[in-house]
Amino acid sequence: MPVQRLRFLCLAITVALSGLAAMPAAHAQTRSSDIRFQSGTSQATVTGRVSGRQIDAYRIGARRGQEIDLNLTSRNTALRFSIEAPDGRGRAMTLDGGRASSVSRYTGVLPATGTYVVRVFLDRDAARRNETARYSLTVGIDSARPPSPPPPQGGTVTYMRVTGLRAGDTLNVRQGPSTANPVLFTLDQGDVVASLGCRSFGSGSAWCEVYRPDRPRSVGWASSRYLAPAARPDRPGGPDPDRPVSGTLDCRFVIGIINQTCRYSARRIARGVHEITVQLPGRTRTIRMEGTRAVSSNGNGPVFSVLRGDVVDVSIGALELYRVPLSALGGR
CATH class of the missing domain: 2.40.128 (Lipocalin)
Known part of the structure; x- marks a missing residue:
């Protein structure tokens, strides 16, 4: 079984075991609709209301490598959502679930081409109490893009040093800004890389697009949590890092x-x-x-x-x- 498919299968099992109380109840009433983007746009917002065991399901067509961004807002903290993706055989598996305590967000790079389904529902206890929740769901999809080329020779770049790893660990540099993407190469504690910029991807998560100075065409994404600003590695006699x-x-x-x-x-x-x-x-x-x-x-x-x-x-x-x-x- 390919590693990527196995990773998503393990995630689906984890969600299933840890979030049974948050999953839609059996025999629930499901209302399905399609989300389509107007010409020239890549974002759409829908509003709705669910009561009791009702489930609103939204179908979204997307391609592998595209980035999806979902924002769900509601005053009812018992509201939940799940994201299901095709695995290439027409079946679906749950990628992630969220809790909408005023806002719930998911951002990630899509692993397959096909129809994705976002389900909005109340948790089991709220459904039994026949609660009602109004919500707003915003869906954005960015086009897939190849890794950015490094800046021209002599251009300004930011250098980052790998830090904060536990003994024996390495930092994965991935094809895209998500743990769902395959690993291109790894970095050791203290390694210095050039950065083309960093971006936040929901919930405060940030990723940096980096490459090794000696391999400028091998560009990938690494978590900013383990990267700290560093001096240019090939500049001897540079500023003293201990100087205030x-x-x-x-x-x-x-x-x-x-x-x-x-x-x-x-x-x-x-x-x-x-x-x-x-x-x-x-x-x-x-x-x-x-x-x-x-x-x-x-x-x-x-x-x-x-x-x-x-x-x-x-x-x-x-x-x-x-x-x-x-x-x-x-x-x-």
Whole structure:
């Protein structure tokens, strides 16, 4: 059995065993319809309502290698969804399921050509109580695209170093930005690669398009979680990575004031670990970064981070936002 098909079969079994209570009830009433995109568009939004054991099923035609993005919103936290994909023989298997606590999202590269089915339904307990849920479902599909070529010689690139792996582990570089895609090659702890850019793919997940400097035509995608900015590997005598850097960054720390500029300083405290100090009126905000991920701060509330191109958006609680440039983390 091909490895990719086996991977999706294992995922389907995992979902089936761990989410029986969230799957549609037997003998449910299913309403089916097709989602079609208007000419020149690649996104469509549908609204609906399910009650009790009702299921809304939406059919979507797509090709292997295309990227699908689903957003489901509802006020009812008992609402669920599943995504089923053809496996090449006309059968279907569940790829993923979600919980719509105000918003539920799935993004991934499609593994096969055929008809995909998105089912929206209430969990078993809510169905037994005959609850009702109104929802909005947005579906977007991007065209399949080949790997981007590296920039021309002399162009500006960002270099990234592999970090955060456990002893003996390697980092997979895949054909597309999803664990569903086949592995092209692997990287070891400390390896340095050139990056063509990073993108977020739902739920805060971010992937970087990378290649080895000595193999510029072998381009793939790696999780940004294990990549940290690094100096250009073939530039001896470059800037000292332990030397503190300073500058300004975009920030938000007052209700109603969104676009502000704050002074910051950054210093490396360990390999791949940086401490960012932001100057605020009458106080400072300290953020600890491991690679491109914010892990802690001296502020109030949880810390979240998302890699967006050449900056990392760091949110602290519901109010504060700091856009940390990769150059502050050792990127060049």
